[in-house]
Amino acid sequence: MNKISESIKRFDFEDKISGKAIYTPDVHIEGMIYAKTLRSKVPRAKIVYIQIPTLPEGYFIVDHHDIPEKNVIPVVFDDQPIFATDEVNYIGEPILLVVGPEKIVILEIMDKIIIEYQAIQPILSIEDAESCSAPFIFKNQPHFVKYEYQKGSFYESVKCAKRVISDEFRTGYQEQAYLETQSMFATYDGHTVCVQGSMQCPYYIVESLKVALGWDESRIRVIQMPTGGAFGGKEEYPSLPGVHAALASIKTKRPVQLVFERQEDIQCSTKRHPTIIRIESYIDENDDIIARDIEVKSDGGAYAGLSSVVLQRTIFSIAGCYNIGNLRVRGTVFATNNVVTGAFRGFGGPQAFYAIEMHMENMANQLEADPIELRRKYFVKQGDTSSTQGIFYDPIVLDLIADEVIAMSDFNEKRLRFKSEKLKGIGCSIFYHGCGFTGAGEAELIKPSVRLKKDKSEVEIFISSTEIGQGVLTTMRKIVASTLDISIDHVHHNYPDSRNCPDSGPTVASRTVLIVGRLLQDCAIEMKKRWNEESFDIIQNYVYPSHLSWDNQIFKGNAYPDYSWGANVVEVEIDENTYEIDVKGIWAVYDIGTPIDSKIVKGQIEGGIVQGLGYAMMEVLESKAGKLSQDTFTTYIIPSSLDIPPIFSKLVENPSTVGPFGARGLGELPLVGVAPALASAVQQAIGTKITKIPITPEDILKEVQS
Amino acid sequence: MKVNFVLNQNNVSVDVEHSNRLLDVLRDLHQTSVKEGCGEGECGTCSVLLNGKLVNSCLIAIATVEGCHVTTLEGYRNTKRFEAIKKGFEVSGGVQCGFCTPGFVLAAEAILSENPDPTTAEIRKGIEGNLCRCTGYQMIIDGILAAKNIGKGLW
Ligand code: FES
Ligand code: FES
Numbered sequence: 001m002n003k004i005s006e007s008i009k010r011f012d013f014e015d016k017i018s019g020k021a022i023y024t025p026d027v028h029i030e031g032m033i034y035a036k037t038l039r040s041k042v043p044r045a046k047i048v049y050i051q052i053p054t055l056p057e058g059y060f061i062v063d064h065h066d067i068p069e070k071n072v073i074p075v076v077f078d079d080q081p082i083f084a085t086d087e088v089n090y091i092g093e094p095i096l097l098v099v100g101p102e103k104i105v106i107l108e109i110m111d112k113i114i115i116e117y118q119a120i121q122p123i124l125s126i127e128d129a130e131s132c133s134a135p136f137i138f139k140n141q142p143h144f145v146k147y148e149y150q151k152g153s154f155y156e157s158v159k160c161a162k163r164v165i166s167d168e169f170r171t172g173y174q175e176q177a178y179l180e181t182q183s184m185f186a187t188y189d190g191h192t193v194c195v196q197g198s199m200q201c202p203y204y205i206v207e208s209l210k211v212a213l214g215w216d217e218s219r220i221r222v223i224q225m226p227t228g229g230a231f232g233g234k235e236e237y238p239s240l241p242g243v244h245a246a247l248a249s250i251k252t253k254r255p256v257q258l259v260f261e262r263q264e265d266i267q268c269s270t271k272r273h274p275t276i277i278r279i280e281s282y283i284d285e286n287d288d289i290i291a292r293d294i295e296v297k298s299d300g301g302a303y304a305g306l307s308s309v310v311l312q313r314t315i316f317s318i319a320g321c322y323n324i325g326n327l328r329v330r331g332t333v334f335a336t337n338n339v340v341t342g343a344f345r346g347f348g349g350p351q352a353f354y355a356i357e358m359h360m361e362n363m364a365n366q367l368e369a370d371p372i373e374l375r376r377k378y379f380v381k382q383g384d385t386s387s388t389q390g391i392f393y394d395p396i397v398l399d400l401i402a403d404e405v406i407a408m409s410d411f412n413e414k415r416l417r418f419k420s421e422k423l424k425g426i427g428c429s430i431f432y433h434g435c436g437f438t439g440a441g442e443a444e445l446i447k448p449s450v451r452l453k454k455d456k457s458e459v460e461i462f463i464s465s466t467e468i469g470q471g472v473l474t475t476m477r478k479i480v481a482s483t484l485d486i487s488i489d490h491v492h493h494n495y496p497d498s499r500n501c502p503d504s505g506p507t508v509a510s511r512t513v514l515i516v517g518r519l520l521q522d523c524a525i526e527m528k529k530r531w532n533e534e535s536f537d538i539i540q541n542y543v544y545p546s547h548l549s550w551d552n553q554i555f556k557g558n559a560y561p562d563y564s565w566g567a568n569v570v571e572v573e574i575d576e577n578t579y580e581i582d583v584k585g586i587w588a589v590y591d592i593g594t595p596i597d598s599k600i601v602k603g604q605i606e607g608g609i610v611q612g613l614g615y616a617m618m619e620v621l622e623s624k625a626g627k628l629s630q631d632t633f634t635t636y637i638i639p640s641s642l643d644i645p646p647i648f649s650k651l652v653e654n655p656s657t658v659g660p661f662g663a664r665g666l667g668e669l670p671l672v673g674v675a676p677a678l679a680s681a682v683q684q685a686i687g688t689k690i691t692k693i694p695i696t697p698e699d700i701l702k703e704v705q706s
Numbered sequence: 707m708k709v710n711f712v713l714n715q716n717n718v719s720v721d722v723e724h725s726n727r728l729l730d731v732l733r734d735l736h737q738t739s740v741k742e743g744c745g746e747g748e749c750g751t752c753s754v755l756l757n758g759k760l761v762n763s764c765l766i767a768i769a770t771v772e773g774c775h776v777t778t779l780e781g782y783r784n785t786k787r788f789e790a791i792k793k794g795f796e797v798s799g800g801v802q803c804g805f806c807t808p809g810f811v812l813a814a815e816a817i818l819s820e821n822p823d824p825t826t827a828e829i830r831k832g833i834e835g836n837l838c839r840c841t842g843y844q845m846i847i848d849g850i851l852a853a854k855n856i857g858k859g860l861w
Contacts, residue, residue: 010799012801012804013795013796013801015804016801016803016804016807017792017795017796017801017807017811018779019738019739019778019780019783019807019808019811020739021804023738023805179743179749179806179837179839180741180805181743226803226804227803228741228743228803228805228806229802229803229805229840262743262744262745262746468803469803469840599799600799602845603799603802603840603841603842603845606841606842606844606845607839607840607841609842610842610843611839611842632746632748633748633749634746634748638837638839639842640834640843641829641831641836641846642831642834644843
């Protein structure tokens with residue numbers, strides 16, 4: 001094992017195990033008051049009027065009138081307001097805050113506020129949006145974005161096809177269900193506003209505050225607090241409560257705490273995109289796949305948010321781990337009056353790999369081929385081009401990964417045996433995750449930088465990457481200490497504060513170890529050269545690798561700076577009375593390059609797999625008339641300790657040329673492949689196709705009876 | 707109403723509405739290891755020991771706590787047993803975001819004080835009411851298994 005992979009005690013361990021870590025809801029300072037958000041109760045309407053009762057002394061309303069500059073949250077398109085002004089577009093959209101010292105009084109005031117709405121016909125599904133003629137939610141069109149790209153000569157090649165195998169799949173919403181709800185805390189000293197809270201991306205909030213307030217950065221400060229889970233749900237969403245808390249603090253000149261209730265959090269924060277995905281494979285007379293036609297439709301909810309970027313990842317990933325010469329891929333994100341969808345671990349990847357891997361499974365069944373061997377025939381290799389025609393420069397070891405997962409799980413033997421054993425099944429998936437921002441995003445949008453400071457024998461790390469449980473406060477120290485060849489006790493690293501940390505980019509896209517870690521390594525190499533100087537600072541900026549290229553207009557080139565790879569096998573048995581799925585085991589093999597800390601890696605793997613298991617078979621979340629039906633932990637069911645199967649995981653060694661010490665991205669990968677492997681196993685067990693996730697006992701019953 | 711109870715071996719007396727949740731009373735008493743994850747008895751982040759039994763403090767009306775012993779991690783962390791559980795979690799890697807952790811530590815105490823030598827299945831059952839969204843549970847289970855060996859004789 002590489003020295004750096006040896007696990008050490010996490011630096012945030014002592015505070016967390018002893019309950020001393022102070023999370024945002026735990027902050028209590030002199031004079032602090034509370035804010036609560038009044039939200040739309042209807043999916044789409046004009047606000048005719050708002051009637052506010054007389055407020056007791058010390059209580060305030062904060063709404064769009066209190067925004068000094070621009071009522072918008074800047075994401076990709078500037079379409080989402082901070083507070084609704086004269087119309088609302090989803091249930092849960094913020095309209096105003098009630099702020100004051102007593103929570104009970106705040107609730108009484110909220111009860112007395114009367115809002116008169118004039119309903120507008122809402123658009124409540126992808127199908128609604130497709131057939132809608134107006135009024136549209138976004139500009140003059142039913143969608144936020146519509147993309148298409150091709151590879152090879154799609155139209156020519158389909159003419160040579162002898163047959164077509166096609167599938168259509170549906171995936172559902174998924175809620176991040178971090179255990180700490182969205183929480184923010186703001187202070188204002190007459191000059192500077194400071195927002196502290198639960199977040200993944202401090203600089204997204206800095207940017208949002210700049211836009212809302214029209215202030216320059218010297219009057220804005222954002223600090224991450226210990227954060228009780230995030231999983232993408234604290235990527236773009238916290239900008240909204242972050243700005244809300246800031247506006248409340250500026251207006252009242254008091255410290256303001258804004259903490260969501262669980263039900264509120266589920267109802268109105270961002271979710272994983274529901275999708276409808278159609279795949280057609282064109283086959284020649286030798287049963288070879290010569291072309292694929294793929295169409296993805298997703299529900300973006302009422303505002304564009306990150307939906308365009310999520311869709312890009314779905315449509316780039318949906319070719320899977322296969323080198324198919326001719327592709328046509330189309331994707332649309334529709335605007336609906338449902339909750340806004342956004343970032344969630346995997347970021348469009350889980351939907352893509354669910355669909356393509358189920359399609360491969362269905363093809364194998366139809367062609368009477370072995371499911372892994374059929375895949376193997378098309379595995380991408382070093383030197384091949386990706387779906388977007390970028391060259392894979394580094395070695396790809398999918399054959400090894402497949403061999404390992406077959407051996408560990410006894411796949412071949414069980415697959416054969418379960419053909420004759422009732423209600424038992426085994427399935428597999430092969431998948432990847434593109435690490436880092438899409439295309440040239442790292443260089444053009446993010447422009448990350450990192451800072452290292454030396455003071456005598458002590459070194460301090462300054463980056464904006466956040467500790468969200470994934471171990472940043474430990475892994476980054478390891479990278480720096482190992483590079484400098486000094487004891488890790490001399491390397492210091494705190495939760496990010498925009499005052500002294502440069503923008504290293506958001507903590508997303510499995511990019512932190514890969515991109516930020518590599519920058520820190522490069523920075524430490526420079527520092528080492530000057531080690532005899534007593535005290536100095538170094539800032540290292542990202543440079544786009546010269547062998548990569550990306551054209552964002554036609555989606556051509558290297559879609560990601562690096563990739564990590566994996567395979568899953570899932571074995572199930574279906575209860576003959578209840579149709580419940582009993583997962584007997586999950587086997588997982590990954591190429592994440594060199595692990596930076598084996599225990600942290602194991603934690604990411606097991607946590608990701610269990611979240612993927614929830615996505616595949618437990619976490620039902622449906623929107624009915626614009627309202628999510630499962631909005632508490634009683635109705636939205638995430639895995640508990642009784643739901644987890646035995647998990648066997650293994651890493652193959654294939655160091656990255658991009659990441660520090662050969663490491664690749666990891667955080668998202670383990671969630672990505674679970675659903676298709678599980679769904680394939682269920683299909684084998686019941687002998688019929690299931691075309692949606694999550695798979696519930698009711699779905700199985702329906703299939704078995706039909 | 708006035709309610710008297712013993713918090714981490716100290717007598718306390720609070721003057722609150724009888725329907726106030728134990729969770730809020732404890733947090734007002736600066737017991738911030740007691741978290742609110744759901745407010746409806748589903749997640750276990752608000753776990754405390756009430757007369758030695760694991761309960762969700764969000765479901766307990768303060769009036770029913772009169773005369774009881776309440777233990778939070780703020781008190782429990784000063785014990786030898788805590789040191790064993792801590793070591794167990796360190797070895798297993800059972801802590802990620804940490805928001806669920808105080809609840810799991812107290813759940814571990816509840817399991818081990820009932821049965822110093824629990825099986826994996828008994829541990830799973832014992833932490834059933836505590837949700838963790840980060841770890842996938844196995845590393846927490848391993849932490850409790852490690853703790854029972856490290857702390858042999860303490861329970
Ligand atoms: S807050 Fe009490 S169980 Fe979730
Ligand atoms: S460690 Fe994050 S919820 Fe358990």
